[in-house]
Amino acid sequence: xxxxxxxxxxxxxxxxxxxxxxxxxxxxxxxxxxxxxxxxxxxxxxxxxxxxxxxxxxxxxxxxxxxxxxxxxx
Amino acid sequence: xxxxxxxxxxxxxxxxxxxxxxxxxxxxxxxxxxxxxxxxxxxxxxxxxxxxxxxxxxxxxxxxxxxxxxxxxxxxxxxxxxxxxxxxxxxxxxxxxxxxxxxxxxxxxxxxxxxxxxxxxxxxxx
Numbered sequence: 001x002x003x004x005x006x007x008x009x010x011x012x013x014x015x016x017x018x019x020x021x022x023x024x025x026x027x028x029x030x031x032x033x034x035x036x037x038x039x040x041x042x043x044x045x046x047x048x049x050x051x052x053x054x055x056x057x058x059x060x061x062x063x064x065x066x067x068x069x070x071x072x073x074x
Numbered sequence: 075x076x077x078x079x080x081x082x083x084x085x086x087x088x089x090x091x092x093x094x095x096x097x098x099x100x101x102x103x104x105x106x107x108x109x110x111x112x113x114x115x116x117x118x119x120x121x122x123x124x125x126x127x128x129x130x131x132x133x134x135x136x137x138x139x140x141x142x143x144x145x146x147x148x149x150x151x152x153x154x155x156x157x158x159x160x161x162x163x164x165x166x167x168x169x170x171x172x173x174x175x176x177x178x179x180x181x182x183x184x185x186x187x188x189x190x191x192x193x194x195x196x197x198x199x200x
Contacts, residue, residue, distance in 0.1 A: 001147045001188045002135050009147035015182055016151060023178045025171055027159050033171065037151045042136070044143035050136045054148065061150045069154040 006041040006074065013037040013072045021070075034070035036061060117192045119169055120176035122183075128191035151179075 001009060017035060025033035038060030042053050064073040076085045115127040123131075132148070139146035153159070153175060160168040176192060183190035 001149070001186075002138065003144050004147040004188075005145050006147060009149060012147075012182070012186065012188075013149045013151075016149065016179055019178045019182055020153075020175060023174050025174055027155065028162070031155075033159065033175075034154045035151045035175070036154055037149055039147065039149050041145050041147040042139055043145055044139040044141075046140065048140075050133065053136075054132075054150075057148055057150050061152055065152065065154060 004041070006039070009039050009041055010072065010074055013039045013074075017070065017072060036064035036069050037072045038062075038064060039072060039074040117176075120173055120192050122176050122180060123189055123191040125191065125193050128189065128193065131189050131191075 001012070004012075017037060020035045021032060023033070027033045038057045040053060040057035040060065042048055060073040064071040067073070075083050076087060078084050115124060116122070117124045135146055138144070153171075156168070156171075159171060163171075172192075176190070179190055
């Protein structure tokens with residue numbers, strides 16, 4: 001998401017999380033279907049590596065899943 | 075050009091071809107190429123962008139962000155316990171679930187004009 005600050009991205013991730021809850025897919029009776037998210041922002045500085053950027057967000061995503069799911073980690 | 079003995083032009087001979095059919099065929103091929111190109115960047119099940127498109131757009135936006143210093147954000151999402159959903163409800167319903175999720179997220183992405191890609195085959199832990 002170009003020109004998107006971390007706050008904007010967090011708000012958007014929350015919007016996505018809520019949208020999935022609103023779709024209302026039943027996984028089991030006790031648990032509706034949910035999604036977990038990892039969010040990261042690159043500030044355009046030199047020396048940063050794209051691969052590391054993506055892998056860092058991937059780790060956050062899995063931290064969100066390990067932390068109980070239906071969650072967002074930034 | 076046909077000339078008489080004195081070298082004067084007496085008549086012009088030309089040929090005309092109707093190329094409208096060829097042109098239509100070329101346009102059709104161009105259209106097919108366009109469609110093929112679009113399909114090669116699309117996920118077959120959900121219709122949203124595929125991994126290939128994601129990689130290309132991300133690389134381009136990364137470069138742009140480095141040049142302009144503008145922030146670039148990325149959200150990675152994963153459906154919780156999707157393997158168990160598939161095991162419980164079957165793969166056909168799993169496909170419907172993916173379509174419904176993509177549909178829900180597509181509305182948000184469209185409103186914000188952001189790219190929504192889907193990545194398939196990534197091993198999911200839970």
